[in-house]
Amino acid sequence: MKVQGACHCGKIRFEAEIDPERVGLCHCTDCQVLTGSAYRISVRAPRESFRLLSGKPKVYVKTAESGTQRAQCFCPDCGTPVFATAPVDNPPDYMLRVASLKQRPDLPPKRRIWCKSALSWSLDLGSVPGIEGQ
Numbered sequence: 001m002k003v004q005g006a007c008h009c010g011k012i013r014f015e016a017e018i019d020p021e022r023v024g025l026c027h028c029t030d031c032q033v034l035t036g037s038a039y040r041i042s043v044r045a046p047r048e049s050f051r052l053l054s055g056k057p058k059v060y061v062k063t064a065e066s067g068t069q070r071a072q073c074f075c076p077d078c079g080t081p082v083f084a085t086a087p088v089d090n091p092p093d094y095m096l097r098v099a100s101l102k103q104r105p106d107l108p109p110k111r112r113i114w115c116k117s118a119l120s121w122s123l124d125l126g127s128v129p130g131i132e133g134q
């Protein structure tokens with residue numbers, strides 16, 4: 001599936017080919033802090049299909065408990081997280097942040113990881129009252 005992505009202000013734009021069956025939701029505490037939310041939803045795009053169309057993301061290299069490093073890439077102007085990758089030249093893939101993709105309504109998560117870190121209230125929001133707009 002071809003997807004197009006952009007940050008909130010539009011400075012960073014990209015496109016890629018992804019497999020919608022590989023959309024994942026991560027409950028780890030790093031993802032919670034880095035998104036300012038209860039989880040992050042991402043999908044892998046192989047290097048060969050990824051094209052940065054405009055802008056230059058700011059990069060923050062995060063080191064996990066395991067020692068693995070990931071380059072967290074976001075817009076230097078609006079702060080939108082757009083993707084993560086290995087902090088090397090020619091990384092093998094890009095983990096696109098589904099929230100930055102135009103096609104996000106068509107990309108529900110197919111699996112969840114780091115469930116032991118999940119915030120219990122985030123698992124069932126069906127009983128929380130909702131308002132259509134504000």
